[in-house]
Amino acid sequence: MRAPLGRFDVVSPAPEALDLLVPPVADAVRGWRGPVPADELVHVDTDPRWADTAAFLEHYGPDLLDRSANCVVVAGKRGGETTLAACLVPSATRVDVNGVVRRRLGARKASFAPADTATGETGMEYGGITPIGLPAAWPLLxxxxxxxxxxxxxxSGSRRGKLIVPGKVFAALPNAVVVEGLGVAAAG
Structure with missing residues (x-):
């Protein structure tokens, strides 16, 4: 099988790579009910040393920047309540946490969730969090x-491997809301 983008040595439909996925992502793929067949979710095996965006692009090719996205966990606070949510933005941008996210969550204050909260609540590894397999009650922007x-x-949920997914899939995930301007130009 060949990946729909990029050049990767080990490529397979996600349902055939369940053993390489963390439990919440594997469970989501197993029970897939999205707008495309589960076989259109593609897993590419990648070296965990290159998981962070800059290192990944240097190793696998800068042409992937415009076709990759980062998923981050944010915490919105209002009164004594904290709402966790996930945001998916193009890798060349940063999440507008204090503007768009704060308003969307109806929060007085919003920030990136601490790494231990993000990993503990998702069951995924820091640097590999994906929208597929997130807690069902979470908002997904x-x-x-x-x-x-x-x-x-x-x-893909772990630092080893990535998923290649049709963009329209993300809009159809539970509690997903498509937002204009969620990602803003990265500083510097």
């Missing part, structure tokens, strides 16, 4: 640019 891409390279 998806940048419109990501939802419009034919294919998107995202984390």
């Amino acid at each position: 998806v940048d419109a640019v990501v939802a419009d891409l034919p294919y998107v390279l995202v984390g």
Whole structure:
């Protein structure tokens, strides 16, 4: 099998790579009910040393930047309540946490969730969090640019491997909301 984007040595439909996925992601693939067949979710095996975006692009090719997205966990606070949510933005941008996210969550304050909270609540590894397999009750904010891409390279739940998924899939995940301007130009 050949990946729909990029050049990777080990490529397989996600249902055939369940042993390489963390439990919540494997469970989501096993019970898949999305807008495309589960076989269209593609797993590419990658070296965990290259999991962070800059290192990944240097190793696997800078042309993937415009076709990749990062999923981050945020915490919105209002009164004594904290709401955890996930945001999916193009890798070349950063999440507008204090503007778009704060308003969307109806929070007084919003910030990136601490790494131990993000990993503990998702069951995924830091640096590999993906929208597929997130806690079902969480809001998922998806940048419109990501939802419009034919294919998107995202984390697989672990630092080893990535998923390549049609962009429209993210808009159809539980509690997903497509948001214009969620990702803003990265500083510097």
